[in-house]
Amino acid sequence: MKRVSYIRHEKLHNVMGRISYISSEAKQEHLYATYETQPREYWRALAKENRDDFFRSGTEGTCIEAREFIIALPEVYYKEGIDPNELLRFFVESFKKEYGVECVAALHHNHDRTNYHIHLIYSEREKLEEPIKKIASRNMFFDPDGRHLRTKKEATIDGKLMPGYTMVPKGEIYEQHLFDKKKSIFKQKSFTEQAKKFFTDKINEPLREDQQLQMFPKNSPYLATKKIGKNNPKAKEIRDTNVLRKRWNDQVDIAVKRGAPKESLMTAKHELISKPAAESLQESGGKSDPEKYNSILIRAIAVITEMCRLLSDRNRETWAEAWGKALEKLTQLAIERVGIRMHDPVKDIRNNRDAR
Numbered sequence: 001m002k003r004v005s006y007i008r009h010e011k012l013h014n015v016m017g018r019i020s021y022i023s024s025e026a027k028q029e030h031l032y033a034t035y036e037t038q039p040r041e042y043w044r045a046l047a048k049e050n051r052d053d054f055f056r057s058g059t060e061g062t063c064i065e066a067r068e069f070i071i072a073l074p075e076v077y078y079k080e081g082i083d084p085n086e087l088l089r090f091f092v093e094s095f096k097k098e099y100g101v102e103c104v105a106a107l108h109h110n111h112d113r114t115n116y117h118i119h120l121i122y123s124e125r126e127k128l129e130e131p132i133k134k135i136a137s138r139n140m141f142f143d144p145d146g147r148h149l150r151t152k153k154e155a156t157i158d159g160k161l162m163p164g165y166t167m168v169p170k171g172e173i174y175e176q177h178l179f180d181k182k183k184s185i186f187k188q189k190s191f192t193e194q195a196k197k198f199f200t201d202k203i204n205e206p207l208r209e210d211q212q213l214q215m216f217p218k219n220s221p222y223l224a225t226k227k228i229g230k231n232n233p234k235a236k237e238i239r240d241t242n243v244l245r246k247r248w249n250d251q252v253d254i255a256v257k258r259g260a261p262k263e264s265l266m267t268a269k270h271e272l273i274s275k276p277a278a279e280s281l282q283e284s285g286g287k288s289d290p291e292k293y294n295s296i297l298i299r300a301i302a303v304i305t306e307m308c309r310l311l312s313d314r315n316r317e318t319w320a321e322a323w324g325k326a327l328e329k330l331t332q333l334a335i336e337r338v339g340i341r342m343h344d345p346v347k348d349i350r351n352n353r354d355a356r
Contacts, residue, residue, distance in 0.1 A: 005200040005213040006072040006227060009192045015047050015065040015121065016040075022106040022119040030109035032084035035092050038102045046123055049179050055146065064124075067186060069095075071118040071199050076211055078109070078116045091118055094202055099185075099195075100126065124186045125179040134175040140168045221252045221265035223273070237290045244297040248273075251304045258311070259320040264327045268307070271331065272300035299338075306334035
C-alpha cells in the first residue's frame, strides 16, 4: 500500500491565540515560513463578529471563530531544499483560489524534525464590500451582557440606567456586520474529504510516482494507523497498536499482490477484527480496552499469515479462487493450525529493542 497522506481538520475557538501560536518563533522550535492573505486586524474583526453573532443567537456550546487544516508533507520536500516560503505560498494560494477564503498559515517541523507540516487557518466568511449597519428606530436598551431588552423599565430605576446597562439612542447604529454569513459548505462532512483529496493532489504534483501519497482507502481491508499528538498520555498504547495495524496491512499487501479479491479480504477483516472488536466493546459496556483490541489484532495477524502460507504454492488464479470461494473453510483451517502457536508481535519488538 502506498504511503497515506495525513490531513486533519479542526475547529478553532480562539483564532487569534492559534495564529499567535503557529507563527511565533519563541513558541516554535523549527518555524520555516509564515504567510497571510490578510493583516491581523482582519482576524481580530472576524473573531469579534463571530463571537457577537454566536452570543446573539443564544446557541449553547463554544463559538467557532475559524477552522484549520494540519497538513503533513513528505520529508522529501525538506531534504531536497524546496524553498519553504514558496512552498507555503503555493498551498495557501491554491486553497484560497479553490474555495475563495482568506488564510493565515505557517510551515513547521516538530521537535524531533520527523514531521514536516503546514498549519493552514481559514475564514468561513467573506468580508463585505460595504458593512451592513442596523439603525435604531427608537431608543434601545441592553443589559450588561449585551442582550437587547424589550422595554426601558428593564434597564432603569427612577428613569436612570442601572450600572452596566446601556442605551443606543434612536438613529444611531446598534448592530454592524463586516462579514457575510458563514458558508455552509465548510460545515459539511463531505467538504473535509473533498479538501483532503485537494491537498493530497497538491502534495503529489511535484513528486515522482514512487514518492506520491494516497488518501487512506475507505471500505478497504486495510487498517488506518493513528497519529500520536504532542504529550499524548496514551502514546505508548497507540504506538503498540500501530505496530500491529502495520503488520496486518503488510499481510493484506501480500494477499493483494498474489490475487486475493478485495471482497474476500474485507470479509476476513470483518470476521477476524471488526466483529470480535465490536463484541469485546459490547461486553465491556462500551469501554475500550487497548489490550483486548491488541490481542484481537495479534490473533488476526497470525490467522491471515497462516492463510497466506497455506496458499503460498498456488498460482495467481487458484489463489484468487481459494480466497473467493472457500474463504470460510480457509479461515477456519488457518485458525485451527495457528492454535497455541500464537505470539505477541509487540512483545517481540519490545524484547528486541531491550536486548539491544
